[in-house]
Amino acid sequence: MTISAGWYLGLSVVLFSIGALGVMIRRNVLVMFMCVELMLNAANLTFVTFARELHDIGGQVLVFFVLVVAAAEVVVGLGLVVAIFRRRANATADDLHLMKG
Amino acid sequence: MVAAFGAVLVAAVGSGHASAVDVGVFAVAAAIIIAGAVGVVVARNPVHSALMLVMTLFGVAVLFVLQRDPFLAAVQVIVYAGAIVVLFLFVIMFLGVDREENIAIEPLRGQRPLAIGLVVLSTTGLLLLGEVSRWTTGAQHVAGIDAGKQSNVYLLGRSVYTTYLFPFEATAALLVIAVVGAVVLARRPPASSNPVDDRTDADAVSPGPLPSGEEPSAPAATTGAATPTADTHADTDTDTDTDTANAAADADADAAIADPVGSPEEARS
Numbered sequence: 001m002t003i004s005a006g007w008y009l010g011l012s013v014v015l016f017s018i019g020a021l022g023v024m025i026r027r028n029v030l031v032m033f034m035c036v037e038l039m040l041n042a043a044n045l046t047f048v049t050f051a052r053e054l055h056d057i058g059g060q061v062l063v064f065f066v067l068v069v070a071a072a073e074v075v076v077g078l079g080l081v082v083a084i085f086r087r088r089a090n091a092t093a094d095d096l097h098l099m100k101g
Numbered sequence: 102m103v104a105a106f107g108a109v110l111v112a113a114v115g116s117g118h119a120s121a122v123d124v125g126v127f128a129v130a131a132a133i134i135i136a137g138a139v140g141v142v143v144a145r146n147p148v149h150s151a152l153m154l155v156m157t158l159f160g161v162a163v164l165f166v167l168q169r170d171p172f173l174a175a176v177q178v179i180v181y182a183g184a185i186v187v188l189f190l191f192v193i194m195f196l197g198v199d200r201e202e203n204i205a206i207e208p209l210r211g212q213r214p215l216a217i218g219l220v221v222l223s224t225t226g227l228l229l230l231g232e233v234s235r236w237t238t239g240a241q242h243v244a245g246i247d248a249g250k251q252s253n254v255y256l257l258g259r260s261v262y263t264t265y266l267f268p269f270e271a272t273a274a275l276l277v278i279a280v281v282g283a284v285v286l287a288r289r290p291p292a293s294s295n296p297v298d299d300r301t302d303a304d305a306v307s308p309g310p311l312p313s314g315e316e317p318s319a320p321a322a323t324t325g326a327a328t329p330t331a332d333t334h335a336d337t338d339t340d341t342d343t344d345t346a347n348a349a350a351d352a353d354a355d356a357a358i359a360d361p362v363g364s365p366e367e368a369r370s
Contacts, residue, residue, distance in 0.1 A: 003119045003127050008164065009231050011131050015138055015157075017224040022142035024216035030147050030193060034154045037185065038138050041161050044177075052168045057260045060253075063173050064261065067180050068272040072279035074185050078192045079286035085196045094209075 008049040016042035027092040029081050033074065040070050126167055134160035151189045155182050172254045 015038060022035030044063045051059025088095060119127075133156055140153030158181045165174035261269050 003123050003167075006231060007127065007131075008168070010228055011134065011164075013224055013227045013231070015134060017220045018135070018138040018142060020223075021216055021220045022138075024220075025213050026142065028147060030189065031141070031144075031150050034141050034150050034189065037154060037181075038141060038157060041158065041181075044173075045161055045164060048165055048168050048170055048173065051170070057256050058264075060170060060173055060257055061260050061265050064176070064257070065265075065268060065272055067176060068276065071180060071185060072275050074188055075279045075283045076286070078188060079283040081192060082196065083286050 005049050005053045008045060012042045012045040012049070015039075015045065027094055029084075029093055032093065033077055033081075037070065037074075040066060123167065126163065130160045130163040130167070133157070134164075147193050148190065151186055151193065154189070155186050158182050158186070170253060172257055 019035045019038030019042060022038065023032050026032055026035065044066055047059040047063045047066070049059075051057065051063075084096065137153045137155075137157030137160060141150045141157065144150040144153055158177060162174040162177040165171070165177060
């Protein structure tokens with residue numbers, strides 16, 4: 001008998017909450033990206049848990065796709081960060097107010 | 102603190118019907134995951150945040166193995182810890198932002214209590230929802246059976262190349278688009294653009310270059326007045342342009358200074 005799915009889901013909730021908290025309270029853009037990765041990992045853990053619980057391979061395929069999307073997101077996001085840092089040294093999320101009306 | 106948390110978790114999870122090895126592995130992995138996630142959020146140095154992220158990703162990979170999913174665990178370690186975190190570290194080092202940030206300063210008043218309250222509320226709600234309700238519909242193996250004699254990799258590969266063939270092709274297109282987008286974003290601006298105009302529009306408070314009609318006889322003075330503003334926002338590729346402009350302005354100023362010194366000597370002789 002393995003561990004019940006509820007423990008995995010609870011851990012996933014806690015991991016997602018910590019990631020969301022980090023996105024809300026940190027100002028460094030790179031750390032905010034890492035917290036987004038934490039939230040994506042929490043979703044991956046949920047997918048794998050349900051794949052085991054429902055005996056369905058679809059959850060694991062979705063984790064595969066989430067990995068691809070996370071890689072693409074990180075590539076484009078870090079490209080944006082590099083482009084922003086070229087214009088302004090030492091930028092935090094609060095300094096990016098160029099589009100403020 | 103992590104060990105105490107793990108011990109409490111072992112006691113809590115072990116009250117069910119799980120085997121001792123599974124309980125121990127789950128508790129240790131959960132403690133590693135939560136400690137790493139908290140470390141990502143509270144670390145002052147972005148490099149430490151990235152290393153804590155690696156710790157969390159390894160813990161998640163351990164839980165994948167525990168749920169009999171070894172392929173995704175390997176992919177998790179290779180892609181996340183091997184590629185994504187290395188990309189993060191590369192950007193941190195490349196930009197030179199590995200300075201420590203003082204996270205005790207709260208720039209927006211009331212932001213942190215509000216964020217913590219919101220997160221605690223939603224976490225409690227989700228945990229209660231998972232506790233009091235049935236979270237599965239009872240429908241099983243909709244997309245394919247994850248059991249039987251076939252290995253996990255075989256089932257995953259067959260599912261990706263048959264049932265999920267179109268999403269698989271779409272992710273290929275997505276990766277190509279991401280690569281092209283990254284190249285376009287990282288491209289240096291063309292050299293023909295005016296560096297002064299490009300830099301000074303970032304700060305609304307910075308004074309623009311002096312109007313050229315005011316001093317028609319001294320264009321070098323106008324350039325000299327504009328370059329200190331441009332210098333603070335200049336990046337590496339325009340540094341050479343700014344430096345040559347500065348050198349030209351200095352040469353003109355030297356000539357202007359040397360000229361009145363030279364002419365009295367000529368008049369004296």
